[in-house]
Amino acid sequence: MAVEPIGIFAVLLGLYCLALGLDATIKAFVVMTIFGAAAAFLLGSASVQPAHLFLLFVAIAAFRDRENARLAVKTLGFGQPGFWLACLVVYGALSAYFSPRIFEDASIIVPLGVSEHPLSGGVVRLGPVSSNLTQTVYLAADLACFAMVVAVGSTLKGFQALVVGLIAYAFFNVIFAILDLTTSAIGAQDMLQFIRNAQYTFHENDKVNGMKRIVGSWPESSAFAGTTLGIFGFTGTMWLCRRKSEWTGPFALISFVLIVLSTSSTGLFAAPICLMILYCTALLRCGSRKDSSHSTAVVILTPPLAALAALVVLLQQDIYATVYNYVDLLLLSKQTSSSAVTRGSWNIYGLQNFIDTFGLGVGLGTARTSSFPVALLSNVGIPGTLFFLLFAMTAFAPANQPSRTLASDIRLSARNGCLCLLVGSLVAGPTVDLGLLFFILAGLAASRPASDGVSAPFLTLRGGGDQMTGKPA
Structure with missing residues (x-):
């Protein structure tokens, strides 16, 4: 085991x-979840990310209070979102051990180990692989993260801390993107090697038509764009709801620009869909309350501004050529590239794995795909897919509380953040593990904060109002 400097930093910070x-x-x-390219510890070929290490400190801090422990266990009760996620973890763990052995040689898989040569298209006969264990550990960490976030979010003070943490994440995400571009421009990429020490394949120096591919604190551009989609959905919805709008508005705008300029096909494909999610949110909110001015402005101004932008692009040949070439390079022509063909073949193999195992899956962490739904079907089959769908339905279900309150607006923002992450995973989801950021947002969406007398700091999110209704005091 090798201890890395960022691991020592994580322990001291914890x-x-x-x-x-x-x-x-x-x-x-x-x-800490922003450090997607970092390893706190190196265990052979496996990397322990700083955020996964930090989960231990969250558990110690949370379970000092028995009430938090009770609430974490409560979310694992039958019918609760944590119950269905736990079912996915248990089934995934069992399938990770038994399926590759029961169905050995029954199918051809693209193993996760092929990430060493991600475009090699290498395939092997179905059998146990090292990632069966690592993916099981990651999914178990996702469950622990979700349960603790729900417990922490049960109080207004904890709910506020989660929101502040996500806004801080958005800030540092922008900072690392700027640092990535700056260090590349001056030839000082080594300055960021302390957060790029995991056992992954890195693409931090790649360029497309002379444009630097933005990776920020992640191994590659698609990972950066995929996670930034979630933050864009969260901060964009917060701005529509006029919650901390002086921060969330600029971060949403900058995040969107970074997604488009990242040269990631995932980001460019998903960004318009995420915009539609936000526009639908604005439609549902506009005109119903005095604090819906942002939503109303978006609903009224978006169609004419979009039409005007389209006319400018169509009438100005230079602008049209630039936009068309960029979209063609990243989306239209990409469909026939060797990379797209290879990744498409991963999904074909994944669907064949699903069929060859009679819908049970080849086991959690066994096969690599290029789409999250295919990863679910190929790895954990119909049972695992149903467990995930039940988890999502219960975690994102509206609360039995008045709508348009401070808490309901934040839960809506978290749900939209999860949806945007899922949109990105449709085209770049190699595994069943969606990452800790997704389960932080899902936990926030599932939280039901009750008044605990700690309201004054929480109200700074909006600048005044009733602690539960959000109405002006």
């Missing part, structure tokens, strides 16, 4: 946050 309390620990944990 100890410091424990001294400050649960709020500081949960905020730091949310921000």
Whole structure:
């Protein structure tokens, strides 16, 4: 085992946050998930990311209070979202061990190990692989993360800490993107090697038509764009709801620009769909309350501004050529590229794995695909897919509380963030693990904060109002 400098930093930060309390620990944990290319520890060919290490400190801080432990267990009760996620974890763990052995040689798989040569198209006969264990551990960490976020979000103070952590994540995501572009421009990429030390294949120096592919704190452009989609959905919805709009509005705009300029096909494909999600949200909110001015403005101004932008692009040949060439390079022509053909073949093999195992799957972590739905079907089959759908339905279900409150607006923002992450995973989801950021947002969406007398700091999210209704005081 090799301990990395960023691992030492994570441990020291964790100890410091424990001294400050649960709020500081949960905020730091949310921000730590940004280090997608970093390894706190190296265990052979496996990497332990700083955020997964930090989960231990969150657990210690959260379970100091028995009430938090009770709430975390409660979300695992029958019919609760944590129950269905736990079913997915249990079935995934069992399938990871038994399926590759029961169905050995019954199908051809693209193993996760092919990530060492991601475009090689290498295939092997179905059998146990090392990623069966690592993916099981990751999915178990997702369950622990979700349960603890729901428990922490049960109080207004914890709910606020999660929101502040996500806004801080958006800030640092922009900072690392700028650092990535700046260090590349001046030839000082080594400055960021301390957060690019995991056992992954990195593409931090790739360019497309002379444009630097933005990777930020992630191994590649598609990973950066995919996670930024979630933050764009969250901050964009927060702005529509006029919650911390002086921060969330600029971060949503900058995040969207970074997604488009990242040169990621995933980002360019998903960005218009995410915009439609936000526009539908604005439609549902506009005109119903005095604080819906942002939503109303978006609904009224978007169609004419979109039409005007389209006319400018069509009438100005230079602009049209630039836009068309960019879209053609990343989307239209990409469909016939060797990369797209290879990734398409991964999905074909994945669907064949689903058929060859009679719908049970080849086992969690066994096969690589290029789309999250295909990853579910090929790895954990029909049972695992149903468990995930039941989890999503229960976690994102509206609460039995008045709508348009402060808490309901934040839950809506978290749901939209998850939806945007899922849109990105449709075209670039190699595994069943959606990442800790997804389950932080899902946990926030499933949280039901109750008044605990800690309301004053929470109200700074909007700048005044009733703690539960959000109405002007």
